Amino acid sequence: MDENDEAIRTPIVSVLGHVDHGKTTLLDEIRGSAVAEAEAGAITQHIGSTVVPIDVIERICNPDEEFDLPGLLFIDTPGHHAFTTLRSRGGALSDIAVLVVDVNDGFQPQTVEAVKILDRTETPFVVAANKIDAVPGWKTQEDAPFAETFAEQSERVQNDVENALYEIIGDLHDNGFQADRYDRVNDYRSTIGVVPVSAETGEGIPDLLMVLVGLAQRFLTESLTTRPNGSGEGTVVEVKEKKGLGTTVDVLVYDGVVEVGDTVVVGGQLDPIVTEVRALLEPSEKVEINEEDEFNRVDRVVAAEGVKVAAPELDDAMAGAPFVVVGEDDELGDVTQRVRSE
Ligand code: GTP
Ligand code: MG
Numbered sequence: 001m002d003e004n005d006e007a008i009r010t011p012i013v014s015v016l017g018h019v020d021h022g023k024t025t026l027l028d029e030i031r032g033s034a035v036a037e038a039e040a041g042a043i044t045q046h047i048g049s050t051v052v053p054i055d056v057i058e059r060i061c062n063p064d065e066e067f068d069l070p071g072l073l074f075i076d077t078p079g080h081h082a083f084t085t086l087r088s089r090g091g092a093l094s095d096i097a098v099l100v101v102d103v104n105d106g107f108q109p110q111t112v113e114a115v116k117i118l119d120r121t122e123t124p125f126v127v128a129a130n131k132i133d134a135v136p137g138w139k140t141q142e143d144a145p146f147a148e149t150f151a152e153q154s155e156r157v158q159n160d161v162e163n164a165l166y167e168i169i170g171d172l173h174d175n176g177f178q179a180d181r182y183d184r185v186n187d188y189r190s191t192i193g194v195v196p197v198s199a200e201t202g203e204g205i206p207d208l209l210m211v212l213v214g215l216a217q218r219f220l221t222e223s224l225t226t227r228p229n230g231s232g233e234g235t236v237v238e239v240k241e242k243k244g245l246g247t248t249v250d251v252l253v254y255d256g257v258v259e260v261g262d263t264v265v266v267g268g269q270l271d272p273i274v275t276e277v278r279a280l281l282e283p284s285e286k287v288e289i290n291e292e293d294e295f296n297r298v299d300r301v302v303a304a305e306g307v308k309v310a311a312p313e314l315d316d317a318m319a320g321a322p323f324v325v326v327g328e329d330d331e332l333g334d335v336t337q338r339v340r341s342e
Helices: 025-038 054-061 081-086 109-120 148-149 154-172 205-219 331-341
Strands: 010-016 044-046 049-053 069-076 096-102 125-130 179-180 191-197 233-242 246-255 257-259 265-266 272-275 279-281 293-299 300-302 305-310 320-323
Touching: 010 025, 010 109, 025 049, 025 069, 025 096, 025 205, 049 054, 049 305, 054 069, 054 205, 069 205, 069 305, 096 109, 096 205, 109 154, 125 154, 125 205, 148 191, 154 191, 179 233, 191 205, 191 305, 257 320, 265 331, 279 300, 293 320, 300 305, 320 331
Parallel strands: 010 069, 010 096, 096 125, 125 191, 179 191
Antiparallel strands: 044 049, 049 069, 233 246, 233 320, 246 305, 257 300, 265 272, 265 320, 279 293, 279 305
16 A cells, blocks of 8 residues: 555544533443443543444444444544634544433533534534433333334333424524434435434434444545555644653544654644654553553554654644644645644
């Protein structure tokens, strides 16, 4: 393969929604079912993100046909501000989003804000109508697909769920989006799918993953092409002091490869920083997303992946700034100019 070869990379999925509606619990549940389904070690924790490989998703979803993506990379967006500052070249950093709405609480101010941001950044999204287990009278079947568990509910509970979903669908409509329960959507290009789930019991999670993969496969394949041997590009997610390493940056690499020894240009407070990658660090197995504990050193990372980068001169680096590897055929001046103008 040479550096112009293309492949489909892992789509970056961010999770947004009103406070306490269940974003973190949803991610924990997805990670948990993935860990339960995977052979030991198959799930990798990346900095600020979780990658779920496609064979694990297939085992959770049991699709009719094999999926055609390497997996899904989920990021728990710490607030809308972070979401809006985290951009890749020319657009939103995430390829798709999950908008989490508490089905018993409906649209709230931050839900509306999130919808506006998704609209503005033209990010395709699905709605996870969360906490169906908390609808009065709900009988839980752990980890069941929605249709299966819904069929087991009383008529009254079914009606209550439908009414709550219609409220959400109406609120989406008021914000300019056509929406429907996901299993009634014919065209995901024009209609937002609403997937009833419980992040607590795992009900509906297979459906949510299925819709996400379907959305990515059908509508994003163009924007998901990456050059698996091309020079890496990413976005700084966080700038952090790390004992023994000085200032490090957590980077979400969305294209190409980053290797130890690479010359990189990183957006800084005043001027772009030119430096050399000293170390690439991945959290070791099962470490919680933002826990600082243990890191494994790796020689290279391939998009899409989150990684902690140690390099000199990073004190002025900024969250949201571009991180670009200077490739063999690149002029340093061109790359610096590009980073400056982004
Ligand atoms: P912030 O990060 O503070 O915005 O909240 P969040 O959206 O990440 O919500 P979080 O996952 O922390 O969940 C908030 C509360 O809702 C916690 O007490 C969860 O246990 C509870 N919760 C989340 N999902 C569910 C669910 O599906 N069912 C029920 N019954 N409770 C849930
Ligand atoms: Mg949270």
